[in-house]
Amino acid sequence: MTDEEARGATSEGAAADEAAGGGAPARGLSRRGLLGLIGTGVGAGALGVGVGVGSDRALQAHAQGTSGAAARYPFAGRHQSGITTAAQDRLHFASFDMAAGTTRRDLVELLQDWSAAAARLAQGLDVSEAGATGGSPLAPPDDTGEATGLPAAGLTITIGFGPTLFTDATGTDRYGIASQRPAALVDLPHFSGDQLEEALTGGDLCVQACSDDPQVAVHAVRNLSRIAFGRASLRWSQLGFGRTSSTTRGQSTPRNLFGFKDGTANLRAEDGGAVEEGVWAAGSDGADWMDGGSYLVARKIRMTIETWDHASLAEQQTVVGRDKGEGAPLSGGSEFTAPDFAAVSADGSGPAIAVDSHVALAHPDQNGGATLLRRGYNFVDGNDSLGRLDAGLFFIAFQRDPRRQFVPIQTALARNDRMNEYLKHVGSGIFAVPPGASQGGWVGETLLG
Amino acid sequence: MTDEEARGATSEGAAADEAAGGGAPARGLSRRGLLGLIGTGVGAGALGVGVGVGSDRALQAHAQGTSGAAARYPFAGRHQSGITTAAQDRLHFASFDMAAGTTRRDLVELLQDWSAAAARLAQGLDVSEAGATGGSPLAPPDDTGEATGLPAAGLTITIGFGPTLFTDATGTDRYGIASQRPAALVDLPHFSGDQLEEALTGGDLCVQACSDDPQVAVHAVRNLSRIAFGRASLRWSQLGFGRTSSTTRGQSTPRNLFGFKDGTANLRAEDGGAVEEGVWAAGSDGADWMDGGSYLVARKIRMTIETWDHASLAEQQTVVGRDKGEGAPLSGGSEFTAPDFAAVSADGSGPAIAVDSHVALAHPDQNGGATLLRRGYNFVDGNDSLGRLDAGLFFIAFQRDPRRQFVPIQTALARNDRMNEYLKHVGSGIFAVPPGASQGGWVGETLLG
Numbered sequence: 001m002t003d004e005e006a007r008g009a010t011s012e013g014a015a016a017d018e019a020a021g022g023g024a025p026a027r028g029l030s031r032r033g034l035l036g037l038i039g040t041g042v043g044a045g046a047l048g049v050g051v052g053v054g055s056d057r058a059l060q061a062h063a064q065g066t067s068g069a070a071a072r073y074p075f076a077g078r079h080q081s082g083i084t085t086a087a088q089d090r091l092h093f094a095s096f097d098m099a100a101g102t103t104r105r106d107l108v109e110l111l112q113d114w115s116a117a118a119a120r121l122a123q124g125l126d127v128s129e130a131g132a133t134g135g136s137p138l139a140p141p142d143d144t145g146e147a148t149g150l151p152a153a154g155l156t157i158t159i160g161f162g163p164t165l166f167t168d169a170t171g172t173d174r175y176g177i178a179s180q181r182p183a184a185l186v187d188l189p190h191f192s193g194d195q196l197e198e199a200l201t202g203g204d205l206c207v208q209a210c211s212d213d214p215q216v217a218v219h220a221v222r223n224l225s226r227i228a229f230g231r232a233s234l235r236w237s238q239l240g241f242g243r244t245s246s247t248t249r250g251q252s253t254p255r256n257l258f259g260f261k262d263g264t265a266n267l268r269a270e271d272g273g274a275v276e277e278g279v280w281a282a283g284s285d286g287a288d289w290m291d292g293g294s295y296l297v298a299r300k301i302r303m304t305i306e307t308w309d310h311a312s313l314a315e316q317q318t319v320v321g322r323d324k325g326e327g328a329p330l331s332g333g334s335e336f337t338a339p340d341f342a343a344v345s346a347d348g349s350g351p352a353i354a355v356d357s358h359v360a361l362a363h364p365d366q367n368g369g370a371t372l373l374r375r376g377y378n379f380v381d382g383n384d385s386l387g388r389l390d391a392g393l394f395f396i397a398f399q400r401d402p403r404r405q406f407v408p409i410q411t412a413l414a415r416n417d418r419m420n421e422y423l424k425h426v427g428s429g430i431f432a433v434p435p436g437a438s439q440g441g442w443v444g445e446t447l448l449g
Numbered sequence: 450m451t452d453e454e455a456r457g458a459t460s461e462g463a464a465a466d467e468a469a470g471g472g473a474p475a476r477g478l479s480r481r482g483l484l485g486l487i488g489t490g491v492g493a494g495a496l497g498v499g500v501g502v503g504s505d506r507a508l509q510a511h512a513q514g515t516s517g518a519a520a521r522y523p524f525a526g527r528h529q530s531g532i533t534t535a536a537q538d539r540l541h542f543a544s545f546d547m548a549a550g551t552t553r554r555d556l557v558e559l560l561q562d563w564s565a566a567a568a569r570l571a572q573g574l575d576v577s578e579a580g581a582t583g584g585s586p587l588a589p590p591d592d593t594g595e596a597t598g599l600p601a602a603g604l605t606i607t608i609g610f611g612p613t614l615f616t617d618a619t620g621t622d623r624y625g626i627a628s629q630r631p632a633a634l635v636d637l638p639h640f641s642g643d644q645l646e647e648a649l650t651g652g653d654l655c656v657q658a659c660s661d662d663p664q665v666a667v668h669a670v671r672n673l674s675r676i677a678f679g680r681a682s683l684r685w686s687q688l689g690f691g692r693t694s695s696t697t698r699g700q701s702t703p704r705n706l707f708g709f710k711d712g713t714a715n716l717r718a719e720d721g722g723a724v725e726e727g728v729w730a731a732g733s734d735g736a737d738w739m740d741g742g743s744y745l746v747a748r749k750i751r752m753t754i755e756t757w758d759h760a761s762l763a764e765q766q767t768v769v770g771r772d773k774g775e776g777a778p779l780s781g782g783s784e785f786t787a788p789d790f791a792a793v794s795a796d797g798s799g800p801a802i803a804v805d806s807h808v809a810l811a812h813p814d815q816n817g818g819a820t821l822l823r824r825g826y827n828f829v830d831g832n833d834s835l836g837r838l839d840a841g842l843f844f845i846a847f848q849r850d851p852r853r854q855f856v857p858i859q860t861a862l863a864r865n866d867r868m869n870e871y872l873k874h875v876g877s878g879i880f881a882v883p884p885g886a887s888q889g890g891w892v893g894e895t896l897l898g
Contacts, residue, residue, distance in 0.1 A: 309589060
């Protein structure tokens with residue numbers, strides 16, 4: 001069964017396709033073919049309408065929030081899923097390194113194989129038609145089977161390319177793509193206070209698997225890792241047990257492990273113009289193949305929660321710049337009231353929101369309007385030998401250009417944020433996330449096809 | 450607000466109480482007081498009826514399976530919750546060591562504090578009335594706040610006592626309870642193939658927190674750990690992302706990371722006589738204070754999933770003794786058909802179910818009828834430096850007497866199970882789980898009260 005047949009097999013699947021990424025090419029028409037049509041007046045008009053309708057329906061689907069087991073998002077589309085998709089509850093993130101001696105052809109085939117598998121997984125199917133039990137009993141099953149019988153549970157698989165895929169540590173252009181590295185795919189600078197561990201940092205490729213069922217997300221990463229065998233291997237990986245961001249207006253604001261609501265001022269899928277401006281790369285940005293893509297920055301941020309838990313409520317609220325119960329800015333109002341950085345504190349001793357509070361330093365108003373679409377997750381990885389939980393935030397943000405967004409924001413935070421006393425950045429990655437695959441196509445086809 | 454007031458505050462809470470542990474003492478009457486009443490004919494009769502009704506309602510509640518956010522289980526009752534309770538989706542398990550120099554009074558107060566907090570958490574409340582934001586702004590909040598606003602999501606907190614609580618590694622009876630160590634609380638023997646890591650093994654106390662929302666389970670362990678500050682500290686801890694066992698007939702059988710249905714032949718809450726016989730300790734077993742308690746064995750079992758994934762479907766099924774798709778025994782039938790260990794394979798070459806298959810060695814018929822109430826969880830803890838997922842099963846089983854149950858079963862498995870090629874036991878713990886707290890009482894009151 002091909003990818004398209006699998007999806008066409010149910011009307012739900014087809015509906016999900018239509019509601020998809022806003023402007024996904026019509027089935028059976030290749031991306032290149034569709035771009036050809038755009039050259040004519042009729043084609044362009046038709047596409048325009050299609051995009052509008054698709055976007056509205058996508059927003060409706062997204063705004064319903066995590067609809068749990070029933071949610072299915074198509075893998076193909078103008079944009080990859082898992083970016084403006086309503087943030088699912090659970091995460092398994094994986095960074096991969098290409099194996100020594102692999103060729104451009106190996107990379108292309110890996111991306112094709114991943115894409116074919118991901119398209120099936122997103123529909124709640126096994127990685128292949130033979131799946132976990134349908135092949136020869138004398139061969140290992142195609143699918144490892146732990147998600148057999150489980151619904152897709154909103155699974156999205158988002159694939160990205162790290163800087164080292166373009167030029168490796170020795171300066172070698174292994175895959176003939178060094179000249180096409182986007183300028184926006186910077187090597188992240190060293191930020192003040194960084195304590196990055198090599199084993200938790202970097203990678204040639206990344207896979208972000210999100211689902212409302214962790215077994216489904218784990219199954220996806222495990223099987224993509226298996227498909228990569230001999231071509232790429234896991235460099236580092238991270239489970240996140242609870243989302244810390246809302247990416248649609250319909251979602252309630254979750255709390256991070258500091259006990260505060262997080263991401264109140266996050267970009268949302270409904271913020272059409274701001275999403276175009278702040279999330280999606282355009283061909284005119286300098287790399288044609290990234291048109292409709294985005295840039296993912298991941299940071300593994302340990303929280304020294306024992307220290308935090310010993311801080312007074314007043315100190316915690318001053319650090320964050322919001323109150324703990326409601327999430328309202330300390331300048332007053334309720335959760336979604338805009339912070340007033342000019343407001344004076346009740347006792348007149350200074351600003352209501354400290355200038356070195358997290359909300360002041362991270363807010364778009366303080367960063368020339370720079371925004372991020374955050375999509376992070378809480379993690380707990382056991383405890384250290386002193387009995388302290390190894391816990392924190394696995395920060396993920398999507399953006400159009402890290403040079404204008406993550407890098408300046410994090411530079412300001414790293415220098416001055418009062419919260420730094422309670423944080424330690426131990427892992428880091430940056431990845432160019434190409435546009436979505438065409439129907440039956442693959443992620444990376446605009447670069448390597 | 451006291452524990453009882455908190456629960457009495459809503460009719461839902463009261464209903465949950467009634468449906469509770471089957472035979473929970475009436476509110477306002479201490480356990481000791483109730484035991485006094487039982488000495489009279491009228492009291493005993495009244496209690497008898499109450500137990501019957503309570504049990505039926507508890508079973509109805511349990512059989513509905515994981516009802517998600519709405520489920521609330523009372524902390525007090527004849528038995529601790531989290532044993533026959535319908536297995537929730539997520540786990541945070543923690544092992545604690547008492548601090549050096551702590552006294553019996555410290556231990557009692559810790560158990561009282563844990564019990565008071567646990568009773569509130571189980572009702573979806575913060576750990577204290579002041580909670581995350583209601584105290585003085587100049588003091589650290591009582592509650593860390595990340596579960597504020599979240600429902601209980603079926604949270605159960607189950608507390609156990611390890612062998613070292615009775616006699617520590619130096620042979621010291623720190624808390625004056627060495628003579629009351631139950632004979633059933635054995636030091637687990639070394640099993641063939643064990644590769645236990647000290648940092649993942651043992652502990653004076655354990656807390657099993659299960660919930661359908663991982664944030665709620667993590668919040669419970671974090672806050673109990675915080676409450677223990679200066680008296681006990683985390684020794685090791687484990688998150689489990691997906692249940693691998695059903696503990697009621699209403700639950701579907703989940704799959705482990707080998708991709709097989711697990712726990713088909715598990716004891717279930719509805720198996721009245723078998724549960725009495727196989728799960729609950731009785732005073733007549735030798736330790737009066739454990740009447741209504743149980744024994745918990747935990748094993749962290751790494752699966753070498755890359756090796757498993759290279760095994761053929763036929764090999765995998767032979768190892769397990771069941772087919773992968775349906776979970777039927779290889780002797781035929783469907784998932785819940787009893788395995789026929791006398792059946793001959795289709796080609797007549799031997800038994801249909803290999804004598805060294807997992808199902809053959811673990812089955813009650815092969816272990817003198819010995820059963821376990823399993824309550825394990827899948828885990829993934831990242832990956833190793835070779836890119837292999839650090840994944841497996843966090844096995845938990847409850848039983849009346851490990852000497853007759855876990856130890857002989859695991860001895861047989863460790864020697865002969867074909868599955869051993871794909872397993873590595875790296876962590877281990879055994880804990881006496883006392884009976885449930887009386888209303889307003891505490892876990893351990895029958896031993897230390």
